[in-house]
Amino acid sequence: MSTEIRLTYGRRGACSLTVSDERLVGRFVPPPAIDDxxxxxxxxxxxxxxxxxxxxxxxxxxxxxxxxxxxxxxxxxxxxxxxxxxxxxxxxxxxxxxxxxxxxxxxxxxxxxxxxxxxxxxxxxxxxxxxxxxxxxxxxxxxxxxxxxxxxxxxxxxxxxxxxxxxxxxxxxxxxxxxxxxxxxxxxxxxxxxxxxxxxxxxxxxxxxxxxxxxxxxxxxxxxxxxxxxxxxxxxxxxxxxxxxxxxxxxxxxxxxxxHWSYQADVRTPVVVVAVDHDARGHDWTQIGAALEVGRALVSREGRVIVLSELRSDLTPGVQLLREVRSPRDALRPLRKLQSGDMQAATQIARALDWSGVSLLSGLPGDLVEELGMLPVDANEELERLIESEEALTIIASAQHVSVIRPDKAE
CATH class of the missing domain: 3.40.50.11440 (LarA, N-terminal domain)
Structure with a gap:
């Protein structure tokens, strides 16, 4: 059997993914909003x-x-x-x-x-x-x-x-x-x-x-x-x-x-899909970094995190630094010296890139995404192709708000 999962991201982005039940290891759904x-x-x-x-x-x-x-x-x-x-x-x-x-x-x-x-x-x-x-x-x-x-x-x-x-x-x-x-x-x-x-x-x-x-x-x-x-x-x-x-x-x-916002993870999966909302903080690299931190905690080493967003933000100083280094790990020490306001987000992105592959659906130019070490995703059809494999996967909605709880913290 299969499950159809609808995910929203950004302000208006939405997609539906059909995933076989045997492949879907875990899924996080946010708590409902109150009306008044x-x-x-x-x-x-x-x-x-x-x-x-x-x-x-x-x-x-x-x-x-x-x-x-x-x-x-x-x-x-x-x-x-x-x-x-x-x-x-x-x-x-x-x-x-x-x-x-x-x-x-x-x-x-x-x-x-x-x-x-x-x-x-x-x-x-x-x-x-x-x-x-x-x-x-x-x-x-x-x-x-x-x-x-x-x-x-x-x-x-x-x-x-x-x-x-x-x-x-x-x-x-x-x-x-x-x-x-x-x-x-x-x-x-x-x-x-x-x-x-x-x-x-x-x-x-x-x-x-x-x-x-x-x-x-x-x-x-x-x-x-x-x-x-x-x-x-x-x-x-x-x-x-x-x-x-x-x-x-x-x-x-x-x-x-x-x-209501923690996710218990017993195993890592080769593919993790994280959807990123436009929230009260906006929709920028802060949310992308937080979502990638969640993805890194859930994905297998050298697996792939797929980020769904409508990101169109300019590069902030810390994120810009990721374009200038040979490997994501090389950015961590310069980020500490830079002390920019986006240090947390840039650090989270660098750590995620060092751990696994990252694919990004966004409004950014594809060549810019590639320069940051990520694979650009251009449309929902390409997203479906990315997840149409036999590999197990985890799907996390509103990922920037989530904390992952693991029985062991060892990477």
């Missing part, structure tokens, strides 16, 4: 985890700063739900600031106010943190490790602080979420540069990590108490909303992420 995110937020704020309802912590006249992670899916609906509660408490929209952390790549960010009523949208301020402006941050405290921490003055001056962000697997943090929206994105440029890294490939998401320890300490030093955490669905949608005391909400969301 705003309503779920309002409910979560009334019954938060290990915290009183938000309305009990707010009084009219409060200066409220809401830190919104720039990569949060459906951030506009989350902000709308929070504003509904704040407005009912007598808070003025002019007293609310949406604070957006910086990134080294400084990618564009969608305005999270866009779904608010017109009057609130025009009165509420949005501040993009500038880590190069010394007037934009102030001294918070010194960590137990002796590091002086500086954070956004907009945050330090608030009467009420809360964060809105997604929880996701992260090569450096293990789990992104909770207080990681604060640091280094709301600190200075030195802190941002110091926290660039290639990730801890040998660790599981829940293992102790240096940057996660620093983030948790800074969250405690700041006294931040409340968070709205979301677990992603496919694309740029949400599968679950959790609000409450920041540590408790982060733990619950991380557990949900692990349950």
């Amino acid at each position: 995110v705003r309503e779920q937020v309002v409910r979560a704020l009334e019954t938060p985890t290990e915290y009183p309802p938000l309305r009990q912590a707010v009084v009219a006249g409060d200066q409220v700063t809401i830190v919104v992670d720039r990569h949060t899916p459906q951030a506009d609906q989350l902000v709308l739900g929070v504003w509904q509660v704040l407005e009912a408490c007598g808070v003025n929209a002019a007293d609310v600031i949406l604070l957006i952390p910086a990134t080294l790549t400084m990618a564009p960010v969608a305005d999270p106010r866009r779904s608010l009523p017109t009057a609130a949208r025009e009165a509420m301020r949005m501040v993009l943190h500038d880590p190069t402006d010394e007037k934009a941050f102030g001294y918070l405290a010194t960590t137990t490790g002796g590091e002086r921490v500086y954070l956004s003055k907009t945050l330090l001056d608030a009467d009420l602080m809360l964060v809105i962000g997604d929880v996701a697997f992260d090569p450096l943090l293990g789990y992104r979420g909770g207080g990681s929206v604060l640091y280094p994105g709301l600190s200075n440029i030195e802190a941002m540069r110091k926290t660039v890294g290639q990730g801890h490939d040998e660790l599981a998401p829940g293992d102790s990590r240096p940057l996660r320890q620093i983030v948790d300490e800074i969250t405690w030093l700041l006294g931040l108490q409340f968070a709205v955490q979301v677990v992603p669905a496919s694309g740029d949608r949400v599968s679950r909303v959790i609000a409450g005391q920041i540590d408790a909400a982060f733990r619950e969301a991380s557990a949900d992420l692990l349950q």
Whole structure:
């Protein structure tokens, strides 16, 4: 018997693959999205985890700063739900600031106010943190490790602080979420540069990590108490909303992420197909790198990972470096020296190319794909030809969000 599998990728890409059941070793399907995110937020704020309802912590006249992670899916609906509660408490929209952390790549960010009523949208301020402006941050405290921490003055001056962000697997943090929206994105440029890294490939998401320890300490030093955490669905949608005391909400969301976005792999297969959505972070080399990291964890040595995307992004500095080296492995040390904002993604791509063959369906010119060491895939017909073999395969949808769990970590 055979199974017909429909995969989506990018914004509009889609294909159907017919695979015999004996060849299909494994398949990952993302959790379903919830329908009314705003309503779920309002409910979560009334019954938060290990915290009183938000309305009990707010009084009219409060200066409220809401830190919104720039990569949060459906951030506009989350902000709308929070504003509904704040407005009912007598808070003025002019007293609310949406604070957006910086990134080294400084990618564009969608305005999270866009779904608010017109009057609130025009009165509420949005501040993009500038880590190069010394007037934009102030001294918070010194960590137990002796590091002086500086954070956004907009945050330090608030009467009420809360964060809105997604929880996701992260090569450096293990789990992104909770207080990681604060640091280094709301600190200075030195802190941002110091926290660039290639990730801890040998660790599981829940293992102790240096940057996660620093983030948790800074969250405690700041006294931040409340968070709205979301677990992603496919694309740029949400599968679950959790609000409450920041540590408790982060733990619950991380557990949900692990349950619904991890894939248990007992064996490797010669062929792995990874589909890459356009998500809240966009559709660029970051997503391709994360998906290839998943493919590398699942494919046999010298097998083939087939990436389905609509990628049209320019080459970033780290990815450009892959064109200039003799072999993918030769890029790893120069990437560490380059310290570019795309170091994680470029490292993930290099490691995948060093382990197996990679075929890429994208909107990029075929000769450019070849210069990066990949095989360009031009159409769905060619994709079907690639997988029409007798080899076993694994198929992973929304692969950029997935974490692979293996009984043994040995390569």
